Amino acid sequence: MCHNVPMPTLRERVRAELVSEIKATAIDQLESDNADLSLRAIARRMGMASSAIYRYFPSRDDLLTALILDGYGALADAVTETEAHVPRNDLAGRLRACANAIRNWARDHRAEYALLYGTPIPGFRAPQDTVVPVTRLSGVLIGILADGVNAGVFGATERPEDVRLTDDLSALVEGFAHPEIPAGLIARGLTAWMGIFGAVSFELWGHLHGVTNDYDALFEHHLTLLNQLVGLQPTPSA
Amino acid sequence: MCHNVPMPTLRERVRAELVSEIKATAIDQLESDNADLSLRAIARRMGMASSAIYRYFPSRDDLLTALILDGYGALADAVTETEAHVPRNDLAGRLRACANAIRNWARDHRAEYALLYGTPIPGFRAPQDTVVPVTRLSGVLIGILADGVNAGVFGATERPEDVRLTDDLSALVEGFAHPEIPAGLIARGLTAWMGIFGAVSFELWGHLHGVTNDYDALFEHHLTLLNQLVGLQPTPSA
DNA sequence: GTGCTGGCAAGAGCGCTGCTCACTTTTGCG
DNA sequence: CGCAAAAGTGAGCAGCGCTCTTGCCAGCAC
Numbered sequence: 001m002c003h004n005v006p007m008p009t010l011r012e013r014v015r016a017e018l019v020s021e022i023k024a025t026a027i028d029q030l031e032s033d034n035a036d037l038s039l040r041a042i043a044r045r046m047g048m049a050s051s052a053i054y055r056y057f058p059s060r061d062d063l064l065t066a067l068i069l070d071g072y073g074a075l076a077d078a079v080t081e082t083e084a085h086v087p088r089n090d091l092a093g094r095l096r097a098c099a100n101a102i103r104n105w106a107r108d109h110r111a112e113y114a115l116l117y118g119t120p121i122p123g124f125r126a127p128q129d130t131v132v133p134v135t136r137l138s139g140v141l142i143g144i145l146a147d148g149v150n151a152g153v154f155g156a157t158e159r160p161e162d163v164r165l166t167d168d169l170s171a172l173v174e175g176f177a178h179p180e181i182p183a184g185l186i187a188r189g190l191t192a193w194m195g196i197f198g199a200v201s202f203e204l205w206g207h208l209h210g211v212t213n214d215y216d217a218l219f220e221h222h223l224t225l226l227n228q229l230v231g232l233q234p235t236p237s238a
Numbered sequence: 239m240c241h242n243v244p245m246p247t248l249r250e251r252v253r254a255e256l257v258s259e260i261k262a263t264a265i266d267q268l269e270s271d272n273a274d275l276s277l278r279a280i281a282r283r284m285g286m287a288s289s290a291i292y293r294y295f296p297s298r299d300d301l302l303t304a305l306i307l308d309g310y311g312a313l314a315d316a317v318t319e320t321e322a323h324v325p326r327n328d329l330a331g332r333l334r335a336c337a338n339a340i341r342n343w344a345r346d347h348r349a350e351y352a353l354l355y356g357t358p359i360p361g362f363r364a365p366q367d368t369v370v371p372v373t374r375l376s377g378v379l380i381g382i383l384a385d386g387v388n389a390g391v392f393g394a395t396e397r398p399e400d401v402r403l404t405d406d407l408s409a410l411v412e413g414f415a416h417p418e419i420p421a422g423l424i425a426r427g428l429t430a431w432m433g434i435f436g437a438v439s440f441e442l443w444g445h446l447h448g449v450t451n452d453y454d455a456l457f458e459h460h461l462t463l464l465n466q467l468v469g470l471q472p473t474p475s476a
Numbered sequence: 477g478t479g480c481t482g483g484c485a486a487g488a489g490c491g492c493t494g495c496t497c498a499c500t501t502t503t504g505c506g
Numbered sequence: 507c508g509c510a511a512a513a514g515t516g517a518g519c520a521g522c523g524c525t526c527t528t529g530c531c532a533g534c535a536c
Contacts, residue, residue: 011504011512036359038493049515051496060494118357120443121274131448163459168448187456190449191437191463195429197445198436205358207435210369210406211428217402218425225429229467249483249532278522287486289525298523 019056021046023070026063030111039063064115065129071112072133076140078105083140091148092232096223098140099196103219106200113204117197135172138193142176145189145230149179154231163187185230192226257294259284261308264301268349277301302353303367309350310371314378316343321378329391330470332382334461337434341457344438351442355435376431377414383427383468384415392423392469423468430464 025042043050057063082101086094106113263280281288295301320339324332344351
């Protein structure tokens with residue numbers, strides 16, 4: 001009865017191994033074929049009976065939900081890792097790094113990005129489970145804004161706006177950011193945030209086809225505009 | 239052999255009727271159930287054999303393509319119609335009207351919006367066919383920018399940027415807009431455009447859940463920010 | 477009016493899917 | 507070693523997209 005002691009049985013270890021192999025195969029199938037994933041195809045590729053999959057995932061939607069959860073985590077990892085390498089006082093650079101990390105991760109994991117930020121086809125995507133990694137991701141942006149408030153970057157230009165945020169978000173901001181971030185600045189951050197994901201989705205879904213061939217340059221310029229929209233200077237110190 | 243004379247045979251008329259009834263049933267099914275559309279279900283609901291559908295649409299993807307095409311047209315209609323009711327010199331109001339028309343249409347046609355701007359699941363979405371209504375939609379934005387250039391609204395503040403647009407887009411701009419629109423302004427318009435669709439998608443796909451309960455206010459403020467980003471004053475004359 | 481032809485509908489059928497269930501095999505603990 | 511729990515199997519059900527054969531029936535030539 002080793003309850004909370006993380007001593008995995010060999011059974012449990014091989015089970016976890018198989019679980020992640022199933023997920024890897026699923027992502028591989030999603031990524032290669034643009035078709036939707038098929039449990040039977042996964043089982044076929046893994047050399048096991050299709051019914052055996054159900055020992056590990058009770059349904060196809062549960063597999064998808066697991067993939068979505070992993071995806072949010074992986075994206076948050078990529079963003080935090082990239083953003084951490086930027087000097088803390090280079091606020092604009094940090095936002096750029098976040099946006100580029102999101103874009104690069106999305107381009108490298110098209111299918112997963114589609115799962116996260118594409119059409120939420122079925123009825124799953126349990127919000128209770130995804131809230132943790134999503135909070136982790138948005139926390140990076142909030143951290144940038146908080147540091148900017150601390151540094152007095154936005155100071156005089158910002159005036160309170162009429163956007164009412166939920167108590168959840170207010171609590172989240174309070175939890176993440178030590179200083180108080182004015183609601184107007186949060187709103188500007190949201191505009192930038194939605195602009196980033198809008199641009200990434202537009203690029204990936206082909207809505208920029210025929211607009212430009214240099215997606216990198218467009219995105220860079222996009223970020224410049226968004227940076228000055230939230231009130232961040234290109235390079236404050238360097 | 240009434241070739242180009244639009245004299246529809248009674249056969250052709252009832253056929254067109256049935257085609258649009260199939261499409262309506264498909265959209266209804268997509269809208270009510272959040273499931274993906276099933277030709278058999280459509281046939282079942284219309285009281286006909288499933289194989290009969292194939293007389294009108296050679297495949298399920300062709301039906302989807304037709305729906306996407308109609309969707310782009312309907313969205314372009316809604317936007318142009320709404321934008322036309324705004325005084326021509328109220329450039330910011332026209333952009334607001336476009337954005338609100340997009341958002342309202344998306345909220346009223348969730349499934350169709352998902353088809354247009356969600357995950358492009360299969361391999362279809364023939365770009366050759368969708369280019370016309372898409373051009374019609376983007377032309378509205380270009381028209382606003384062109385009128386702004388004519389009025390000298392953006393004048394001094396705009397400097398050339400390093401975003402290289404495709405020849406296609408340049409030709410499109412030339413075709414639509416009589417004056418020359420600087421590439422930097424086009425880029426700003428694109429940022430606003432992607433910001434609008436990003437916000438609409440975020441709202442519809444539930445990514446603003448727990449952020450705010452007042453989506454209207456957030457979107458309005460979002461538009462204010464985007465308007466001042468492209469350099470449009472709230473109300474230039476009124 | 478009769479015969480024919482071409483579009484329309486129906487239904488069986490193929491291979492695929494998610495999923496269930498009865499069953500056998502394997503595994504690891506007591 | 508014995509045995510229960512877990513893992514894996516294969517048949518089977520209902521649904522799907524799609525095809526093919528069959529039959530129906532309106533409209534035109536004569």
